[in-house]
Amino acid sequence: MTSTRYRLGVDAGGTFTDFVLADGAGQMRLFKATSTPEDGTRAIADGLAQISEALDKPVSEILSNLDLCVNGTTVALNALIQLKGVKTGLICTSGHEDSLEIRLGHKEEGHRYDAKYPPAAMLVERYLRRPIRERVLADGTIHTPMNEDDVREACEFFRAQGVQAVAVSFVWSVSNGVHERRAAEIVRELLPDVYVSVGLEVFPQMREYTRTSTAVVNAYLGPVLGRYVSRIENFYLDNGLKAPVRFYQSNGGMASPKVMSARAVNAINSGPASAPQAALFVAKPFGYRNLITVDMGGTSFDITLTKEGVTNVNKDIDFLRYRIGTPMIQVETLGAGGGxxxxxxxxxxxxxxxxxxxxxxxxxxxxxxxxxxxxxxxxxxxxxxxxxxxxxxxxxxxxxxxxxxxxxxxxxxxxxxxxxxxxxxxNIVNVNMINGIRRVSIERGYDPRDFVLIAAGGATSLHIAALAREIGVKTVLVPKLASGLCAFGQLLSDVKYNYMAACPMRVDKHANLGRVQQQFERLEADAVAALAKEGFARDRIRIERQLDMRYTGQVHECSVTIGSMNVGADTIDGIREMFDARHKALYTYAEPDSQVEIVNIESTVYGVLDQPPAQAIPPGVGDPEVVVKARRDMVFANGHDIETLSSPVYDGTRLGAGDLIVGPAVIEEITTSIVLPPGWRARLDQTGAYVLTDES
Known part of the structure; x- marks a missing residue:
């Protein structure tokens, strides 16, 4: 990335669309436009016009000089929240038409014994779930050959009903996918204009209900996201972009437009998934690796937790009441925003x-x-x-x-x-947010006092000091780019794809560990080939392996990251110890003498990009009082009551490295305002982050 080239991160939120433009000299610029959910290109055009005005260059010149253009979106999330996906059909094994409603026989956590809790709305209505006579056994043996006429009749029925997307999911297709693949082939042949979502392609791991639900969610959202992706990509290309357009995924990495359209389920948490990457970048100069990132925008409040530099990733979870198996950055989302x-x-x-x-x-x-x-x-x-x-x-x-x-x-x-x-x-919205922070920390065995709070989102800095004081956190970092931190995080990320497979096996002296190693190698060969088509040389591709393991007889497994380690007789003891340690960290106990089994495997493959250089802001004014631009009466807590204090308002755009502000005060940046209650101090670091400390 040269000094004349740029990188652009665009995060389309529910209220504002954020733009972060980075150049090769380390300068970061933040712009905001009002989101236009009905047509995202309008907000992008507004943001690009602001960038054009600031740089005094035409939009076409800016776009032609981009090395990277990456977009985060709430389109899939909003479609799922509002149930505005497309009319979807399901082709499944005969007798399994009701698995979506049976939902493993219980309600979501927190409502299991609530008789009044209503059932979730079904994304595929019952009459659009078509049974196919076929059966594959757990060992991959074909018990009942697939009746292809059933598939063809289902396609004719879907055509008559105006179905726009079809999900295909058969029992034990992860052991032998010949039926599922052939059914998908027939659907694509007979319904060429219909979006097809295949369970074995979307989530090729154990758990029939999870695989079916994930395939259905992907189908339900696919055409909606596909139209959006195509419209955004064409907009950029028509206006002069030469670099590839990328879209941000829920797993914390970027994807090509083609992959994003085919895996719409991976876009559900696209926006907040990039916040942890940005938070690590902000905290690195200070040596902090335990971070709680909080992002308060116009409509929601998102929380992520990073321990020792690693952010939790979820699989097989209920999200908005729908089971999703694909990996997602663990985000706690509340309805607590500025609006x-x-x-x-x-x-x-x-x-x-x-x-x-x-x-x-x-x-x-x-x-x-x-x-x-x-x-x-x-x-x-x-x-x-x-x-x-x-x-x-x-x-x-x-x-x-x-x-x-x-x-x-x-x-x-x-x-x-x-x-x-x-x-x-x-105060009430603060309590709601504090409860969310406690859910990602205390309820998972972490003491929030061992963490640093990182502020993201335009509204967060108004509340961050009050939140920190309540949970006992003494240090807060508020970057100048806070209100666009997710857009900034996108620029710091790599292309990231998850390749998965089922590989059930008990780990004993008879285990064929070579089969596990061969599965990994097969997945990774496909991954390297895919990234090579996107222009990544082999030395720019990084691979990280995971095993889903459990004690024999357990219902749920946990993921063990083994890096680039091979799986064989000489490594399995070390892997077993890693599993025991992971299990103890999650559930407070381990059973080192019990037998374990491998359930699934996963290779996370990264196309590595160079990060933009860090910015360095000039020294401060020395006496911050010279940048006080107003005084306002501000209300703060005073014990169990409140008091009104005449407090200074500082122009944050005129502050520099080393400047120290003492509360009560407000620091006004262009896109955010930082509230410092009495007893709090803020020092602006040369990296562009305010370091807030509670001195009370």
């Missing part, structure tokens, strides 16, 4: 969210027709946010509208002052 609406329940109690005002109509202060008080309105009323404009003056707001909405809907009904009502909203 979260405050309301009073029938008991007269103040609540916040999960309903959101979103981008339209947005908070009351946005002057777009919103009448309900939101978290953003509370921050305006508390004096934390500029009451006149945001985003460096690009977005005009009406601070009085925030106070009026809070007074009318919350303060007056509860008999409170506007200040107390606003602080109540602020």
């Amino acid at each position: 979260s609406i405050a309301w009073i329940d029938p008991m007269g109690l103040l609540k916040v969210g999960p309903q959101s005002a979103g981008a339209v109509p947005g908070p009351a202060c946005y002057m777009r027709g919103g009448q309900e008080p939101t978290v953003t309105d509370a921050n305006v009323a508390l004096g934390y946010l500029n009451p006149v404009s945001l985003l460096g003056g690009r977005v005009k707001i009406d601070g009085q509208a925030s106070r009026t909405a809070i007074k009318t809907k919350i303060a007056k009904p509860l008999g409170l002052s506007v200040g107390k009502a606003a602080y109540g909203i602020y």
Whole structure:
């Protein structure tokens, strides 16, 4: 990457679309545009116009000088949340049409014994699940040959019903996939315009229900994401882009447009999945490797935990009530964003969210027709946010509208002052976020006091000090790029594909470990060939192996990362010790004398890209008081009450390395505002990160 070349990360969120442009000299620029869910190219065009104006270069020249253009999207997530996928059919083994509803015989965790908890909406209606007479046994033996006429009749039925996507999933196809592959071949032949999702291609591992559900989710979302990917790619190419377009996946890596369209299920958590990569980059100069990254945007609050530099990855989980087997960065998501609406329940109690005002109509202060008080309105009323404009003056707001909405809907009904009502909203959303942080830390055996908080998202820095104080964290890092941290994280990532296979085997003296090694080598040969087609030389391809293992008789397995280690008689004892240690870390106990078995294998394959150089900001002004641009009355907690303090507002764009700010105060960057309550300090590091410490 030369000084004349650029890299562009674009993260399309529910409220704003973030753009981070990096050049070869280490300079990072952040831009924001209002998201346009109905047509993502409009927001991208807006962001590119801002970049063009800032660089005084035409959009075509900027795009032609990009080494990398990567896009994160919420299209698949929103389609699943709103159940706006396509009409989907399922071809399955006869007798297994109801596996989606049986759901392994129980409800999701937390609702297992709740008789009133409603069933999940089915992505494939019952009449669109067509049984096929075929049967493969667990050892791969064909018990009943596939009746191809059943498949053809299903295709004719799907055509008559206007089905746009078909999922194919047969029992024990992971042991012998000949039936599943032939069925998919027939579907593609008879329904050439229909999206086909094959369980053996999407999730080729053990667990029939998980494989079927994953294939169905992929089919349900595939055409929606495929249209989006095609539209975005064509937009860039039509405007002068020469470099490959990449899209961000839930597994924390990039993919080509072709792979993204074929694996729509991998885009569900596309946005927040890049935050841990950015957090590690921000924390590296300080030597921190235990990180909790929190991202508060307009509609949601996302939390990820990184321990010793490794972020947890989930497989085989219920996400939005649908079982998904493919790897996803472990993200805890709450309905707690700047647009979260405050309301009073029938008991007269103040609540916040999960309903959101979103981008339209947005908070009351946005002057777009919103009448309900939101978290953003509370921050305006508390004096934390500029009451006149945001985003460096690009977005005009009406601070009085925030106070009026809070007074009318919350303060007056509860008999409170506007200040107390606003602080109540602020405090409640903080409690909701703290509970989420505890779920990813304390409930998984981690003490949050051993971690550093990393702020991401435009609204996070308004709350981060209060969150840290409540959970006992003494150090917080807030990068200047916080509100676009996910877009920045995309620029730091590699192309990443997961190649999986089932390989059930008891580990004893009779185990054919050579079969496991051969499976790995077969997967990796396919992976290397795929990345070679994308232009990666062999020395730019990195491979990491995992084994899903369990004690014989257990229901669930856990993943053991073995790096590039081969599997054989000389390594299996070491692998067994790694499994015992992993099991103990997850479940507090190990059984080193019990027999273990391998269930699945996985090779994670990376196409490695060079990271952009780190930026270095110039020294500070020495006396930060010279960059105070205003004073505002701000409301802070004082024991069990609140107090109003006249506090300085610092122009963050004029601060430099080494400048120290003491609370109470607010630091206004262009795209975020950092609230420092009394007792907190912020020092701007040369890396462009504010280091917040609690001195109280």
